[in-house]
Amino acid sequence: xKVLKMQxxxxxxxxxxxxxxxxxxNSPSPVDLAQRVRDAGARVTAGRVRALKCLLxxxxxxxxxxxxxxxxxxxxxxxDRVTVYRILDDFVTFGLALxxxxxxxxxxxxxxxxxxx
Numbered sequence: 001x002k003v004l005k006m007q008x009x010x011x012x013x014x015x016x017x018x019x020x021x022x023x024x025x026n027s028p029s030p031v032d033l034a035q036r037v038r039d040a041g042a043r044v045t046a047g048r049v050r051a052l053k054c055l056l057x058x059x060x061x062x063x064x065x066x067x068x069x070x071x072x073x074x075x076x077x078x079x080d081r082v083t084v085y086r087i088l089d090d091f092v093t094f095g096l097a098l099x100x101x102x103x104x105x106x107x108x109x110x111x112x113x114x115x116x117x
Contacts, residue, residue, distance in 0.1 A: 027057055040094040047071075047079045051087045052111065055097055061108035064088060 033052050034044045054070045068084045088109050091097035097109045
């Protein structure tokens with residue numbers, strides 16, 4: 001199972017890291033992220049905090065698969081594919097993320113600049 005996850009990670013996310021595009025910037029603390037989720041009106045969960053961190057750290061909008069691969073690469077409990085998609089859709093509903101479609105018809109998600117609703 002771990003080998004399959006690593007292969008998925010290498011295909012989806014590794015090129016972003018290798019290009020230097022996903023360098024860590026001054027990311028908000030988990031407490032700040034949790035407050036941002038709470039202020040938007042959503043229930044705070046570890047999965048939501050982790051997913052929001054991925055979107056905020058990304059240099060460009062991420063697909064569902066890319067977010068999933070980043071979350072799998074973390075040393076934390078794995079979120080299944082459906083849960084990740086629901087979190088991303090909730091972010092759009094609560095104003096924490098924008099959802100757009102790229103030229104191939106793939107949905108991409110990016111964090112909004114809004115701190116709260």
